[in-house]
Amino acid sequence: MEFRYLGNSGLKISEITYGNWLTHGSQVENEVAAQCVQAALDEGISTFDTADVYANTAAETVLGEALKGERRESLEIFTKVYWPTGPGGKNDTGLSRKHIMESINGSLTRLQTDYVDLYQAHRFDTETPLEETMQAFADVVRQGKALYIGVSEWTADQIRAGVELARDLNVQLISSQPQYSMLWRVIEDEVVPTCSELGVSQIVWSPIAQGVLTGKYLPGQPLPEGSRATDEKGGADFIKRFLRDDVLTRVQQLKPIADDAGLTLAQLAVAWVLQNDNVASALVGASRPEQVSENVKAAGVKLDADAMAAIDDVLGETVERDPGKTAENAPRTRVV
Structure with a gap:
């Protein structure tokens, strides 16, 4: 495993972060989730990312239990706040001081830790003054x-x-967690240059485009049984934008590039996001321990310029690059 500094800070995190969105407390049994976490630890992953909203707090509980007994100082544990949790009352969402202060306490209890290494605003809250939000984070x-x-x-x-x-309040805002993959590059024109200037790193989610970049979805063919595309608990909603025949056809054409690099398509996808100097880590989830072992092989891989250019040539106009998509996909009002 390789490690990188997170933003302009002294904190090092693993190039592969284990994330439990859509899996722990939902798609997989707790015993299998614990096996996946152990596989991550065995492969040298030290960084774990979750959120209070995942499985309505259950994912944090599962992760906390799975990490119990590990040396806390050797881990980096991240969680997030914004989306509705609990019964979804009027103050159970957003980035108000009330919700932040109550949420951090709940997260720490579920994660069985005294502190998290990184506390993240899961989305921007248009209905709370940013000054209030940042003051609450500073107090945390x-x-x-x-x-x-x-x-x-x-x-x-x-x-x-x-x-x-954050700087006015003498605290360190050091990371951004956006969606980023070969197919979804909307952060490249605005977010990445701004973050590079400000000393903020990316921890990117969905580097395999919800599984599309594994190559298991074939153009004109039925969706594989048990795949994320058939998951009615939320997975299918996120992946559908990529399930077009033109995209799936081009993904299949990436295989020779992956073969030349000695990688699977999934490993190529994870290695690709790690070529970006502003990316500190790629978030990877798993529903089986062996998936963790496969994905970590992307750590430390250097793709040459010819491979990077060939990927661009294959994917062509199927790549989404519009920086406006970040704002377009953000909630305009709090979701309750």
Whole structure:
């Protein structure tokens, strides 16, 4: 396993972060989830990412139990706040001081830890003053409940405003967690340059495009049984944008590039996002322990310029690059 600094900080995290969105507390049994976490630890992964909203808090509980007994100082545990949790009451969502303060306490209890290494705003809250949000995050840090703060799916302008307020409050906003893959490159034109300037790193989710870049979805063929595309608990909603025949056909054409690099298509996809200097880590989930072992082989891989150019040539116009997609996909009002 290779390690990289997270933003302009002294914190090092593993190039592959184990994430439990859509799996723990939902798609897989707790025993299998624990096996996946153990596989991650065995492969040298030290960084684990979750959120209070995943399986309505159950994912945090499963992760906390799976990591119990591990040396806390050797781990980096990340979680997030924004989306509705609990019964979904009027203050059970957003980035108000009330919701942040209550949420961090709940997360720490479920994760069985005194602090998280990174506490992230899961989305931008248009209905709470940013000053209130950042002051609450700063207080969470000063209370020792989080070491650093980050954001997820914020626009470049929102990140800049957040970093400026964080600096005024003498706390470190060091990360952004956006969707990023060969097929979804909307952060490249605005978010990445802004973050590079400000000393903020990317921890990217869905580097395999919800599984599409594994090559298991074939053009004109039925969806594989038990795959994410058939998961009615939420997985199918996220993957459908990529399940077009033109995309699936081009993904199949990536196989010779992966073969030349000695990689599977999934490993090629993870290695590709790690070529970006502003990316500190790629988030990878798993429903089986062996998936973890396969994905970590992308750590430390260097793709040459010819391979990177060949990938661009194959994918062509199927790549989504519009930076406006970040704001377009963000909630305009709080979801309750």
